[in-house]
Amino acid sequence: MEANIHGSPSFAYLDIELAPGESVIAESDAMATMSADLDVKARLNGGLFSGLCKKLLGKESLFINEFTNTRGENRRITLAQSNPGDITHMALHSKTICLQPGAYIASTSQIKLGLQWAGFVSGISREGFFRLTVSGEGSVWFGSYGGLIEKEIDGEFIVDTSHLVAYEPQLKLKLQMAGGFFSSIFSGEGLVTRVEGKGKIWLQTRSVSGLVGWLNPKLF
Amino acid sequence: MKIETIHGPGNAAAHVTLENNETLVAEGGAMIAMSTNVSIETTTHQKRKGGIMSGLKRLLGNESFFLNHFTANSDGAVVTVSPTLSGDLKVLKLNNDRIIVQSGSYVACEKSVEMDIGWQGFKSLFAKEGLFWLNLSGQGQVIVNSFGAIYPIDVDGEYIVDTGHIVAFDETLNFSLSKAGKSWISSILGGEGLVCRFKGKGTVWCQSHNASAFGRALGKQLKPIKR
Amino acid sequence: MKMLNNGYKGGAFHPQLPKGKAGGIISVSGAALEFRSENLSFQLPLEGLEIKIGGTGGRLIFFSHPDHPEKTVYSRNQKILSDPQFKSRQMVQRQRKSAQLHLFKQRAWAFFSCMLILVILSSAYLLKDPAVSLVVKRLPPDFENSLGENFIKQYRSTHDFIESTVVEEKLNHLVKPLITVIASNRYDFKFYIVQDSSLNAFALPGGHIVINTGLILSASRSEEILGVIAHEIAHVTRQHGVRKVLESTSLYIVLSGLFGDVSGITAVFLSNGTFLLQQQFSREFEREADLLAVTYLNRTAIDPSGLYDFFAKLKEKEAAAKLGGFSESITLLSTHPATDRRMESLQKAIDEKGDESYRPVEFDLKAFQALLYEASGDI
Numbered sequence: 001m002e003a004n005i006h007g008s009p010s011f012a013y014l015d016i017e018l019a020p021g022e023s024v025i026a027e028s029d030a031m032a033t034m035s036a037d038l039d040v041k042a043r044l045n046g047g048l049f050s051g052l053c054k055k056l057l058g059k060e061s062l063f064i065n066e067f068t069n070t071r072g073e074n075r076r077i078t079l080a081q082s083n084p085g086d087i088t089h090m091a092l093h094s095k096t097i098c099l100q101p102g103a104y105i106a107s108t109s110q111i112k113l114g115l116q117w118a119g120f121v122s123g124i125s126r127e128g129f130f131r132l133t134v135s136g137e138g139s140v141w142f143g144s145y146g147g148l149i150e151k152e153i154d155g156e157f158i159v160d161t162s163h164l165v166a167y168e169p170q171l172k173l174k175l176q177m178a179g180g181f182f183s184s185i186f187s188g189e190g191l192v193t194r195v196e197g198k199g200k201i202w203l204q205t206r207s208v209s210g211l212v213g214w215l216n217p218k219l220f
Numbered sequence: 221m222k223i224e225t226i227h228g229p230g231n232a233a234a235h236v237t238l239e240n241n242e243t244l245v246a247e248g249g250a251m252i253a254m255s256t257n258v259s260i261e262t263t264t265h266q267k268r269k270g271g272i273m274s275g276l277k278r279l280l281g282n283e284s285f286f287l288n289h290f291t292a293n294s295d296g297a298v299v300t301v302s303p304t305l306s307g308d309l310k311v312l313k314l315n316n317d318r319i320i321v322q323s324g325s326y327v328a329c330e331k332s333v334e335m336d337i338g339w340q341g342f343k344s345l346f347a348k349e350g351l352f353w354l355n356l357s358g359q360g361q362v363i364v365n366s367f368g369a370i371y372p373i374d375v376d377g378e379y380i381v382d383t384g385h386i387v388a389f390d391e392t393l394n395f396s397l398s399k400a401g402k403s404w405i406s407s408i409l410g411g412e413g414l415v416c417r418f419k420g421k422g423t424v425w426c427q428s429h430n431a432s433a434f435g436r437a438l439g440k441q442l443k444p445i446k447r
Numbered sequence: 448m449k450m451l452n453n454g455y456k457g458g459a460f461h462p463q464l465p466k467g468k469a470g471g472i473i474s475v476s477g478a479a480l481e482f483r484s485e486n487l488s489f490q491l492p493l494e495g496l497e498i499k500i501g502g503t504g505g506r507l508i509f510f511s512h513p514d515h516p517e518k519t520v521y522s523r524n525q526k527i528l529s530d531p532q533f534k535s536r537q538m539v540q541r542q543r544k545s546a547q548l549h550l551f552k553q554r555a556w557a558f559f560s561c562m563l564i565l566v567i568l569s570s571a572y573l574l575k576d577p578a579v580s581l582v583v584k585r586l587p588p589d590f591e592n593s594l595g596e597n598f599i600k601q602y603r604s605t606h607d608f609i610e611s612t613v614v615e616e617k618l619n620h621l622v623k624p625l626i627t628v629i630a631s632n633r634y635d636f637k638f639y640i641v642q643d644s645s646l647n648a649f650a651l652p653g654g655h656i657v658i659n660t661g662l663i664l665s666a667s668r669s670e671e672i673l674g675v676i677a678h679e680i681a682h683v684t685r686q687h688g689v690r691k692v693l694e695s696t697s698l699y700i701v702l703s704g705l706f707g708d709v710s711g712i713t714a715v716f717l718s719n720g721t722f723l724l725q726q727q728f729s730r731e732f733e734r735e736a737d738l739l740a741v742t743y744l745n746r747t748a749i750d751p752s753g754l755y756d757f758f759a760k761l762k763e764k765e766a767a768a769k770l771g772g773f774s775e776s777i778t779l780l781s782t783h784p785a786t787d788r789r790m791e792s793l794q795k796a797i798d799e800k801g802d803e804s805y806r807p808v809e810f811d812l813k814a815f816q817a818l819l820y821e822a823s824g825d826i
Binding site: 009011012013029034035040065080081082209211212216219 | 231382
């Protein structure tokens with residue numbers, strides 16, 4: 001399999017050349033173009049129960065697509081997310097990565113998609129009750145709205161919740177108000193996430209909720 | 221005419237350098253800057269062809285009613301054009317052939333390029349594209365725009381393009397609506413639903429991102445219009 | 448003659464062409480189909496030639512030959528199928544016939560589609576009026592009111608309103624008898640006076656009525672003002688404003704249903720927020736409002752000839768403006784064109800219904816005008 005990310009960082013898209021017999025799993029509706037003879041199968045996103053959980057509580061899709069090359073030659077597929085932004089590739093070596101809702105784009109067939117309880121605060125604050133986890137041996141691609149920042153944490157760090165894209169599972173996340181109750185509401189920072197521990201996080205340089213917050217007062 | 225694109229694929233613009241008496245025909249509102257040795261003429265149609273009706277037809281094609289003709293009065297005149305949405309620009313060269321451009325993707329072209337409105341049938345509606353398409357033919361350069369990056373796909377046989385990703389294609393290709401995989405159920409459950417299946421031999425230029433998908437994602441969070 | 452210049456515009460795929468394809472000229476000779484372009488010319492034998500319809504919308508005719516799988520020639524020109532050279536060959540003939548049948552089917556389908564659109568459009572047009580009436584009657588009064596309020600807000604930003612409680616009280620006193628005779632209490636009428644010398648008044652959905660100072664100051668008796676107000680009230684109770692909006696938007700809905708996104712047209716339309724004010728009501732709406740105004744005035748026992756007098760005054764002004772070449776004032780006046788026909792039908796309505804004895808309006812018009820003059824002087 002040969003995968004290339006083009007158009008970074010503003011309009012990244014993922015070009016994958018599948019060798020015979022290879023397959024790739026992608027978020028529903030991520031496919032932009034593909035060879036006509038690729039085999040497409042819709043799969044429940046990790047079993048019915050867990051799939052439903054993801055859909056209803058984790059804000060992920062109920063179904064994902066598996067694209068398989070059943071032909072004798074290489075076949076091409078191009079994937080993109082719905083929002084403009086960057087895409088990054090991660091080679092997981094039996095590691096796990098936690099993804100915020102909407103960040104997942106595609107992964108190789110050996111990667112397992114799972115769920116992790118994200119906490120009540122996260123659920124109530126509309127960030128989803130569950131978190132998508134990807135683990136196993138292989139590649140995963142995830143994307144952001146805007147550019148991506150990779151950051152190594154050792155100790156404590158505070159990030160705006162809407163800008164968090166992914167993090168390593170050993171990190172502890174605590175949702176909290178940016179300041180006191182009032183300053184949180186008036187400073188416009190709203191919810192922040194306190195990250196504790198040692199590991200990597202990925203941030204996006206823009207947030208859809210930020211754009212929405214800017215647009216809404218201008219609509220009438 | 222020399223066309224140089226800059227700042228792609230994020231927020232592309234094109235510098236068009238004109239020789240004396242050369243004319244660039246651009247969609248109304250596309251010009252963002254130009255040198256002073258350029259004269260502008262606004263028409264509802266391309267010169268020597270059509271009239272009000274072709275302007276109306278273009279309006280139905282979701283294009284601006286007016287076309288601006290930028291003509292250089294001396295060598296080295298520069299006109300800079302850009303589309304409304306973020307995204308890429310691509311220069312396509314026509315050499316006695318004809319391409320079909322998705323209405324809304326057209327930005328500008330040389331005067332020698334002939335422009336006509338085409339009809340691709342009702343399938344265009346289901347393909348989430350406009351009902352009318354621009355047919356560009358003849359000789360010369362054409363600037364098209366996209367939401368996202370533009371990449372060409374050389375089709376020989378069949379190729380699948382998701383709805384809302386078509387920018388332009390050769391006239392030797394035809395597309396039909398179909399399912400993405402072998403089964404309809406899988407195609408619908410997997411969220412791909414209908415896709416466009418291109419058949420024949422030629423090039424289709426695709427945009428990496430789907431403006432209406434982004435619009436939908438955003439629109440859900442925008443407040444409803446107050447009554 | 449035809450044999451000599453039988454060239455058809457087209458194109459070809461050939462591995463030796465730059466990028467594998469090029470445009471060129473196709474000609475049919477006795478034994479072969481020949482393609483010529485700047486870079487390359489080649490032939491396909493007529494015997495065993497395969498003809499297929501394809502390309503965008505099935506508008507291209509492709510010629511290929513099993514012995515030359517790398518080469519394909521195509522043309523948009525359907526006349527090529529009728530080339531005399533094809534007629535003599537049995538094999539090609541069959542191919543040609545099936546291609547022509549294919550083309551015919553396509554045309555029939557396109558024709559059918561067009562007819563379908565026509566049927567949808569015309570039925571939408573025929574059903575428009577009853578549908579609009581049906582919807583308009585079910586609109587909640589709050590919706591109409593907020594629509595009118597929005598326009599008032601926009602109008603206020605560009606015009607000077609008279610903000611005087613004394614003037615307001617007097618005006619309300621004047622129109623009170625009129626409002627009490629309206630059968631429905633759906634609307635809460637609000638009156639605004641705007642600093643504008645032209646003889647005009649207009650009504651907005653939800654009962655917002657705007658009167659120009661010019662109209663009040665030039666009135667010679669109270670009945671003129673009451674006549675115009677009754678006319679505007681009739682516009683409101685007959686919901687002419689929302690009808691107008693709905694009719695224009697329903698056209699948009701039908702169009703967008705047929706052609707996809709026509710946001711360009713409507714953006715122009717709606718960004719011009721005051722389009723309701725600038726648009727004239729149809730003649731039918733105006734006549735309907737005139738007649739209803741007469742009914743209202745009769746019910747209140749107010750002399751409806753005031754409205755007639757107002758139109759007469761308006762006509763005079765229009766004529767004067769035309770003479771003086773003040774094209775600007777003509778456009779201002781034209782929201783209520785005082786045509787002869789309109790005045791005739793108004794007079795007829797007054798004669799038919801107006802046999803009651805009218806009571807004099809107890810209102811000191813001179814004092815009101817003086818007050819208004821003073822209030823407008825402040826601005």
